[in-house]
Amino acid sequence: MSQVVFVLEDEADIRRLVQFQLEGAGYTVKAYPTVGSIVQDAERQRPALFLLDIMVPGGDGLDLCRRLRQNPALASVPIIFLTARAAENDRVHGLELGADDYITKPFAMRELLARVKAVLRRFERPAESAGAPPVLTIDTLEIDGNSMQLRVNQQLVTTTATEFRLLDYLARHPGRVFSRDHLLDAVWGDARFVTPRSVDVYVRRIREKIEVDPETPRFLKTMRGAGYRFDLPRVKEPPTARIGGAGSAEGSATTTATE
Numbered sequence: 001m002s003q004v005v006f007v008l009e010d011e012a013d014i015r016r017l018v019q020f021q022l023e024g025a026g027y028t029v030k031a032y033p034t035v036g037s038i039v040q041d042a043e044r045q046r047p048a049l050f051l052l053d054i055m056v057p058g059g060d061g062l063d064l065c066r067r068l069r070q071n072p073a074l075a076s077v078p079i080i081f082l083t084a085r086a087a088e089n090d091r092v093h094g095l096e097l098g099a100d101d102y103i104t105k106p107f108a109m110r111e112l113l114a115r116v117k118a119v120l121r122r123f124e125r126p127a128e129s130a131g132a133p134p135v136l137t138i139d140t141l142e143i144d145g146n147s148m149q150l151r152v153n154q155q156l157v158t159t160t161a162t163e164f165r166l167l168d169y170l171a172r173h174p175g176r177v178f179s180r181d182h183l184l185d186a187v188w189g190d191a192r193f194v195t196p197r198s199v200d201v202y203v204r205r206i207r208e209k210i211e212v213d214p215e216t217p218r219f220l221k222t223m224r225g226a227g228y229r230f231d232l233p234r235v236k237e238p239p240t241a242r243i244g245g246a247g248s249a250e251g252s253a254t255t256t257a258t259e
Contacts, residue, residue, distance in 0.1 A: 003048035003120065006038060007031045008064070009082065010056040014105075018051070018082075021109045022116070035059030039067060042074055049120060054083040054094075062097060069098035075158040078119045082107070088197075095201040100162050118189065122161040123148075136171055139233045141210060141219070143171055150209070157209050162187070166199075167206050170220065170230040179227040203228055 005027045009015040012033070019029045030047070032038055034057055042050075050068065054061035061081060068074045078100040083090075086104040094102045100119045103112060136143040142151040148164050150157045159167070166187050170178070178186070180196035203222075207214040221229045 002026050002028045004028045004030065004045060005049045005051055005116070006042060006047045008035065008038060008050070008052045008056060008061060010034065010053060017109070018112070021113060025113050025116075027116075033057075035061075035064050038064065039071065039074070042068075042077070043071075046074065047077060048123075049116065050077060050079045051082055051116070052079060054081060054085055054090075062094065065094070065097045065099055072158065076160060078123065078161055080115065080119060082112075091195075092197065092201060095198055096205070098160060098205070100160055119161075121189070122165055122187075136168075138171060138174075138219070141171070143168055152210055159206075159209065163202060163206055163209075166202050167210070167220075170228065174230050174232045177223045177226050177229045182227070199228075 003026075005022055007015060007018055007022070007029055009018060009031065010033050015031050015033065019031045022029045027048075030041065036059075038050075050065075052061040052064060061083065065079055065081070068077065068079065075098075079098065080101040080103060081094045081099050082103050082105070083094075084105045091102045091104075100122070101115055103115060134145045136145075140153050142154070143164075144150075145168055148159075148161065150159050150164060150167065166183065169183070169186055180199040183199050184196065203220060204214070207217050207220055210219055211217045218233060219230055221231055223229055
């Protein structure tokens with residue numbers, strides 16, 4: 001069966017053209033001129049991708065994105081914005097809300113199809129490092145590369161495909177510092193349209209999901225001027241046994257219980 005793409009676009013000519021091109025590429029398309037029943041329809045038939053305009057009558061693509069990310073049944077479905085808002089702040093805001101990509105108008109249809117395919121590829125299982133187990137258990141985190149699921153304190157935490165792939169890649173290379181450009185190549189592949197600032201947005205979103213205090217992260221560290229590093233939590237030292245009574249010369253020395 002072909003993958004289903006939900007398209008929200010109020011301009012009829014653009015909507016028909018996008019639908020025609022996607023169907024020609026083998027996708028099944030449901031096109032909407034307004035927000036209307038998109039969420040309800042998606043709950044009945046979960047799409048592979050949402051392609052959303054931002055400024056539409058009677059609704060807002062940004063608000064719809066927020067609603068989708070808060071819906072447990074739809075939160076992991078990738079979202080691409082297709083909009084005339086081209087400012088960098090608009091792009092960053094869209095990514096912060098949970099979008100996987102942001103395409104500005106006017107656009108070429110070949111570019112649109114390439115970016116749809118690129119986003120959908122991220123839903124494929126992340127590549128495993130040689131010899132690495134499919135499931136990583138790190139302190140309070142469980143990262144399952146087979147099912148692309150994240151658990152924190154044994155509770156399932158919803159992530160987008162891009163968030164998961166970035167976390168999985170960093171966690172499988174603990175202690176190594178990766179530049180933003182390296183992470184773009186490793187996680188986004190040939191998606192040259194993604195900027196290094198996008199990596200910062202995704203790191204911030206991951207921290208909000210895995211860190212007790214995202215402002216003081218234990219796992220995902222920023223290395224100023226270099227990039228990011230995933231740290232393994234330090235193992236606590238074993239308890240020490242004190243020799244001698246309080247106030248004695250020996251009492252000032254300590255030794256481990258095994259000595």
